[in-house]
Amino acid sequence: MDYTIFMKSRACLSTILALLLVVFAAVPSYASSETASAAPSALIGTISLVFILLLLFIAIVLFFWLRRNIFRPITKLNMAMLCITEGNFNHALEEDAKGEIGEIYQSYEDMRLRLKESAEDQIEVEKTNRELISNISHDLKTPITAIKGYVEGIIDGVADTPEKMDRYIRTIYNKTNDMDKLINELTFYTGIDTKRIPYNFHKIKLTDFFGDCVEEVGLELEAKNIHLDYSCFVSAETVIIADSEQLRRAVNNIIDNGVKYMDRSKEECKIEIRLLDEADSVKIEIEDNGRGIAAKDVGQIFERFFRTDSSRNSARGGSGIGLSVVKKIVEDHGGYIWASSRENEGTCIHVVFRKYSPTTEDSHFV
Numbered sequence: 546m547d548y549t550i551f552m553k554s555r556a557c558l559s560t561i562l563a564l565l566l567v568v569f570a571a572v573p574s575y576a577s578s579e580t581a582s583a584a585p586s587a588l589i590g591t592i593s594l595v596f597i598l599l600l601l602f603i604a605i606v607l608f609f610w611l612r613r614n615i616f617r618p619i620t621k622l623n624m625a626m627l628c629i630t631e632g633n634f635n636h637a638l639e640e641d642a643k644g645e646i647g648e649i650y651q652s653y654e655d656m657r658l659r660l661k662e663s664a665e666d667q668i669e670v671e672k673t674n675r676e677l678i679s680n681i682s683h684d685l686k687t688p689i690t691a692i693k694g695y696v697e698g699i700i701d702g703v704a705d706t707p708e709k710m711d712r713y714i715r716t717i718y719n720k721t722n723d724m725d726k727l728i729n730e731l732t733f734y735t736g737i738d739t740k741r742i743p744y745n746f747h748k749i750k751l752t753d754f755f756g757d758c759v760e761e762v763g764l765e766l767e768a769k770n771i772h773l774d775y776s777c778f779v780s781a782e783t784v785i786i787a788d789s790e791q792l793r794r795a796v797n798n799i800i801d802n803g804v805k806y807m808d809r810s811k812e813e814c815k816i817e818i819r820l821l822d823e824a825d826s827v828k829i830e831i832e833d834n835g836r837g838i839a840a841k842d843v844g845q846i847f848e849r850f851f852r853t854d855s856s857r858n859s860a861r862g863g864s865g866i867g868l869s870v871v872k873k874i875v876e877d878h879g880g881y882i883w884a885s886s887r888e889n890e891g892t893c894i895h896v897v898f899r900k901y902s903p904t905t906e907d908s909h910f911v
């Protein structure tokens with residue numbers, strides 16, 4: 546039982562005992578002073594009176610005690626519960642109540658804070674979903690409007706030469722490709738976001754992985770007149786735990802951006818990949834000398850649908866999903882990612898992964 550309630554009950558009991566003692570002390574002296582015949586009835590009367598007074602006193606004390614320690618806190622709790630049922634999670638019970646009531650208040654507070662948190666999360670999810678739908682509608686509407694326009698042009702006979710017809714059909718084809726890419730990206734994003742795409746983690750030798758990447762991507766970049774520089778400062782034995790397919794997707798997305806946002810007016814367009822050793826971890830830097838990102842935007846480029854071209858009308862821009870996918874993949878691998886950039890000078894994406902160490906990690910990875 547709680548200490549304060551125990552102390553109060555003890556105080557009540559002591560008062561009752563004291564009163565009883567007074568009564569029993571008074572009775573013999575009273576009896577001796579009266580005549581023998583009148584004594585019994587007077588004595589009974591006095592004892593009854595004292596008992597009635599005593600009972601009254603106990604009832605009053607009990608009433609106030611119950612009101613202060615039980616009824617009031619329960620009424621307060623009831624009011625607080627009513628607030629919760631009405632969806633108001635801001636009614637706190639922060640009183641300094643102790644004992645059982647204090648514990649009930651504490652449980653109420655825990656429940657209230659948890660409900661408040663989940664209600665806030667729910668609002669945030671709803672907001673993100675609304676944003677998602679509005680962005681998808683916008684990004685799908687743009688190519689659909691263009692396709693509609695070109696098809697109408699063909700129907701109305703505006704494309705009256707074979708060259709024009711060819712141009713119209715190519716544009717329609719490119720726009721449908723854009724839509725296809727957007728839908729694929731969104732499907733993938735929701736897949737990893739809701740954990741419907743499971744990762745297939747393995748031990749990966751970092752130098753082998755990037756060696757293959759560079760070989761594959763180098764030719765594509767060369768065809769686009771972009772020079773690829775690869776420097777590796779980690780040992781050939783450096784291993785990380787990763788899903789190579791998803792890691793490749795992340796690296797490709799970063800390189801795609803380097804190409805897409807390249808400043809073609811520069812004498813030499815280049816992308817550099819650097820692997821750096823940092824004791825327990827490895828750092829991968831992918832840097833371009835493209836148009837760069839304004840300081841106010843750098844912190845936001847990993848947000849879903851963020852584009853520095855906020856009007857979303859640039860022919861060059863994508864849908865702003867690429868880097869959010871990269872961030873999700875890196876973080877699901879236990880890594881960190883951030884960007885540094887200078888306008889008109891270039892952008893560098895930094896990724897850090899923990900090295901695999903057979904002594905500290907599970908040996909079930911192959």
Ligand SMILES: Nc1ncnc2c1ncn2[C@@H]1O[C@H](COP(=O)(O)OP(=O)(O)OP(=O)(O)O)[C@@H](O)[C@H]1O
Nearest residue numbers: 802803806837846852853863864865866867868892
């Ligand atoms: N290397 C870069 N140089 C300059 N700006 C960049 C670079 N990488 C990203 N950005 C800016 O960050 C924004 C978000 O990039 P992200 O890859 O997420 O989307 P996106 O390239 O617009 O579209 P998506 O990749 O989905 O096709 C881009 O729109 C661009 O404005």
Ligand SMILES: [Mg+2]
Nearest residue numbers: 802863867868
């Ligand atoms: Mg991109």
